[in-house]
Amino acid sequence: MMLKPVMCHEVCIGCSCCLLSCPVWNRTRDRSLTAQGRNKALQGGATVEDISNAIDSCILCGACEPNCPEGNDIVGLTIEQRGLLNMTRKGYPSWYPATEAKPTKGVRLQYKEVTLLAGNALKNDKDLCEAVLKLLGNKSITASDDGSDILRSMEAGLQVDKSRIDDFIYPLNSAGPLVVAEGGLRRHLKEWLPDKKIAGLGEALLSIDSIRRSLGPDDLYVIECRGFHSDYARLVRFYDRVRLETGVQLNLDLQRIAIPTGASSIQASEDLEAAGCIEQVKWILYGRKVSRIIVENLADIDAFRRVTDIPLVHVALLA
């Protein structure tokens, strides 16, 4: 597993700012399950085993990070804590990935074009994937290896063989701009390919005039939160411009943090409700007058469908 050095729990000053956007806090109202609770407990001498519930509760949406006045790498810290916890676990939670990321065997390609890292959900929806590729331009291609297994393993704090990551990155080195559908991968790609131009799927598609023009004040546009928070300083301004230009409603809270559904978390892959996604969707919709919901992340569609019959559409289908 390649973990970048994280600032340790000692950095936490206990201000509670991270709580304000935390979906686990919203659902449980239990401070001990939040980043603040974990850090303060560790400062007080707790072991990772003591706080295992808190470590496992986190859905790694990253909403806490832009709120942290100390700039603490909370997602990185949580992944590291999961790694430490894995060393002493007797059994993994049921939502842990069934297989670990293993080195691939095959021919190493080298991409040259705009490269879409589609992720499992988009790859499985072939028509939509085709539509996305068309929108990204004639020369765009889908990467055959999109690193989904790496992402899942890293989220779970599992060891990922360095050669597996090398295999994944190698063809991307020569690629054109990357368009990444799974937001969770972006924070790692930023580290592995620091000079590469990397955009989220939503950002790439919203750069197309016809898509932006089709948005209006009655629409609720649901930003994929993990990618958004991993490049917050830049993207908060990008989406703010979209809001100003189109009047579209966004799933941002007052701090301009994307309210996560949690649907792309590994916990939600087993049980949307237990992962708190339904509550989160209800909160996103609370008090809003909306006639259409547009999502960047396919996983969000299922979560919204369980709560509302407002028409749902993927951003790629707006063109």
Add this chain to the structure above:
Amino acid sequence: MKFTSVEKGCIPPCNVAPNSLMGVPRVQTNPSRWHGDGWQGFVEELKSKGVVVREEKWERSIFVTDAGGLAFGLPHGVVRPSSSEDVSKVLIAAQTHLVPVITRGGGLSSEGEAIAFGGLLLDMTSMNRVLEVDRENMTVRTEAGIFWHQLAEVLRRDGLDYLSAPLNMTSTVGGVLGVGGIDINSPRLGCSADQALALRVVTPTGEIVECSGSENSDLFERVLLGYGQFGVITEATMKIRPFTHIKMRYLYYSSLRTAIEDLQLIVREDASDYSGILTVMDSAINLLVAFDSDGREQEFDARWRSRLRGHGEVSFGVRLALYYALHPWRIKEALYIVDRRMKMVPEFFRPEFMREGKIEDRTVVFSRAVWKFWGGRQMVIPDLSASAEKFIEAVERGNAVCRKYFRYYTLYCVGIKKMEDLPRYEMSCMPPGATDFAYGCEFEPMLKDKDYSRDYLQSFKNEIYDIGVDMGLSYYRFGGMMKGYIRRIFGDEMVDRHLEMKRKADPAMILNPDVIF
């Protein structure tokens, strides 16, 4: 002075010892840890009533200190109540077993008031639901453990906002109503507690009581600004208003006295909707004014701007540059001011929070800046609260103390409208002699990147507080570690009267015993 003998093993009836500072005038008065007798029986009673007490050390250690970061204590257990009934069960059992109960909201106290030195800690943030938004009457009913920011999130979906809260997103409604709460709109709206219309309170003996100005008004007046001595606020009904963007304007001064005189003019004549002073030491003094509407801003420009002596930023920058050119031995200070300005100003103008030159969600912008530029592992913020007549002298004396102790510091001054002579203002941050307005000043050293001993920080606080005693002022923060000042500042007659009320309300003296009494 009357001393009541205390049976060994009992909670003393008065922790505000009349001689608490005698012989140790420069040392903090830390409370002693509760010994733990009766704890097991207390826990068993609560368990039998379905109240979960968390006793694991790692859960308790989450609450080991407060925002001040100078006092430390561990509770024996933590309860996260989900209802007023839970709080009631805790307090009834606590009276029986003589177990101290400490309430905690955001934990933003700076003198250890929200720390449990043994006993049970009630983490009120678990009670954070908004219960009803009444657009017709423009009120909101909410559980009191809610963070002000969470309340704002809910109200904003309806285009509404609360009236007034400290510029800190993670303070709670209950905590703020209990101590007062100051915002930059306090010159118009009073302290935050003044927006409360009705409360649900659990008394120290476990009764659940609805109170307001017309119903159980004695309790209502005692609990507001009551520092948690007379009950636990579990629900509150408060006034609300339509949400507005605000237009900020900044005036710069090099003289504290001039800036304060202008602030007082603005407050007295209701020239702006928001006002306050924020400084970088006493060298760069910023008087901020803000407006809810263009009309108010235009009126300000027409009637008051020419009477104010503050400069625009460019003009002030030139003056400052000239000053430091003539005082080159203070170059480090100049560089600090420039660095502070370069880092802070963009934070107040982040494009995602600006709409046509106005700030959207000012509390978010300010609160983020507060944590980023003034927050830290330790926060030392002694304060003084004075009548209009005494305020300038109080600030100047406090500023001299800051200069003596620290190279870098900030002063934050704001006016507070006094609604009427309400009982809630007695023994509170409202100073004696204040008529229509009181004024407060916080003195905050910049502690980042430098370690100071606790004794040094405490000595600094004591010197600020001594000014209050000397001038007959009051404080925002007089509980916890500073409670040794309570008799000195309020006098025996008032303190004894409140102590008598406290004894009646809380026979075993178990509720928040380390805050005031």
